[in-house]
Amino acid sequence: MSDISARLASELNAQQQQVVAATKLLDEGATVPFIARYRKEVTGGLDDTQLRLLEQRLSYLRELEERRSFILSTIESQKKLTAELKADITSAQSKTELEDLYLPYKAKRRTKGQIAIEAGIEPLADALFTDASLNPEQHAEQYINADKGFDDTKAVLDGAKFILMERFAEDAKLLAKLRSHISQNGAIQSTVIKGQEQAGTKYRDYFDHQELLTKVPSHRALAMLRARNEGILQLNVNPEPSSENPAQLCANMIAQHYRLNITDQAASTWLLSVVQWAWKIKLGLHLENEFFAAMREKAEAGAIDVFAKNLKDLLMAAPAGPRTTLGLDPGLRTGCKIAVVDSTGKLLTTQTIFPHAPQNHWDKSLRTLEQLCRQHKVELIAIGNGTASRESDKLVAELMKANTELKLNKIMVSEAGASVYSASEFAANEFPDLDVSLRGAVSIARRLQDPLAELVKIEPKSIGVG
Incomplete structure (x- = not known):
């Protein structure tokens, strides 16, 4: 353990006793957030970044030591452990190096x-x-x-x-x-598999591509590996x-x-x-x-x-604050869904309007919006950025121009994940009697008021940040 703690102390630029103290807390079941906030005096002030790295590396190094012990005992039982091999295994600093040394002594199928x-x-x-x-x-x-x-x-x-x-x-x-x-x-080389040119058009940039391994960014690497799994590209390392x-x-x-x-x-x-x-x-x-x-x-x-x-930037976006907000979830054939929430986010009312094709009830929709804004003293209008968002933005702009005394402000809001939320168990518990399609408009309104409070209800993979 002393070798591990000394190595971790060097990697974290910390004192060995700090590492030993943090390790003891982790082994006792304490979490990184808990240690970072409530056990600073024990760890000598290790911050959350250092503690996360310590937790990751501690697990890796312990697994490395377990594997090292197993390999030494296995080779020794085969009576093939020389002093030189033992020194090499003992000094190995990574799992890859350790496995390379163990390779000749591994049990394997009968080869040629x-x-x-x-x-x-x-x-x-x-x-x-x-x-x-x-x-x-x-x-x-x-x-x-x-x-x-x-x-x-x-x-x-x-x-x-x-x-x-x-x-x-x-x-x-x-x-x-x-x-x-x-x-x-x-370098990594990618070539298109013959006959897959049409099926793999989205990967055409990699049909004849070569790039140094040291220069490949993560998004290109993942794209090429995905295309290989889909049978579009042949990948080789030159x-x-x-x-x-x-x-x-x-x-x-x-x-x-x-x-x-x-x-x-x-x-x-x-x-x-x-x-x-x-x-x-x-x-x-x-x-x-x-x-x-x-x-x-x-x-x-x-x-x-x-x-x-990206997720942090989205969650920590500045909130509009406790102001009565109208959420508008744009749509064409199925209409625009509307939800008005008060300054605390409580749902006041919902409505559906059909200003766009094929119904084209433009004037009627304007009157409905005006009535809702006057009745509930709406200050903000959050417009989802999906299908028909530009047409809906034009509708709200006309409303604001014709009713300047309402002092409305409109803001385009990302509606990523709104449909996921609307069909979730969380939304069903919040609004058991509300139609699924209208729940999305509530989410759009609330995420303008307080992005963090609303977006935490949605799985990160559905928020559209990567």
Whole structure:
């Protein structure tokens, strides 16, 4: 625990005793808001931002330590835990690094490489890997084993190739080196799947698109991933877009990592095919899936952050205050729904008018509005910004012009979520006898009076901020 608290203290720019105190409170069931407001003297004044980060990172680091202990005990039970491997596992700072180190020791299904090892071909793989001057075909002859399915030199060499490929794919240091290179230099490439051009017109900007991984904003990343899930786009990670042959560049990186001679010796051609296939079949696909998962996670976090900021701006919008308000929910065929609420938000009356096509009862609607405004001493008119909002705004403008003594003010209000509210259990409890279509007009009026008080009744995903 002391290692975790020391690390958290460094990340939060706080004292270790502050972290220990906050951790104790969290473990006792206290929430972040409660600690931030009522336990400042215990935590030494840690603010809510620091506490949220502490809660998130504490969970991650504890899971990391649990996984580290499991991996150490598992490898030790296999009697394969060397001092060097133990030091690497103990010093691993992330789950990704830890899983890379554990990869060779994980229980896995029977692979082609394992089948070749069982047939006794591993010594050949080791010999060709160590000494590129050996002739692969000649040395493979002594490992032919028809009973095990290796009845010629080609099958034997393929078995040796699978052994090395799987070994490369489980090398934590090689994975880290390739991952680092791709994260700094790689690009995401998107191309349209043949025949999907019409179905995916909204994604046409990505039909032939390439962008550095370090530069992809969250909204573009999510759009491309969504199009891939819908079968519109094919996505790939190009490890080095500036190279004419990125796959060969990565194969060369693998060869350099193991100091393999793939140029002018007897086994060079065979070793070159091994590293090329290791990249194409094992490492390339593994890292590509990993980068897509990381990109989605990062993009979703960014999108949620934008959503939260937009939601905060909307909820904290300046209220019009306690003034009698007429809410107008515009519509064409079904008419405009009207609700008048008093200064406390209490519903006074409702009405439906039909000023627009096809009924076109313009003058009658003006008279109804005038009567309602005079009767209830309306000060504000909130107009929903949906269908027929411009026509309804024109109607209210004419009302105001003809009745200046009423001293009315009109404001266009977002009606996002009003229909969701009107059909919700909350609205049914508030207005059990009111028609669903009229409840939306009440919401429009109230959200002008006090946006926060009204919008908290609606699920954030329905408010139209992201």
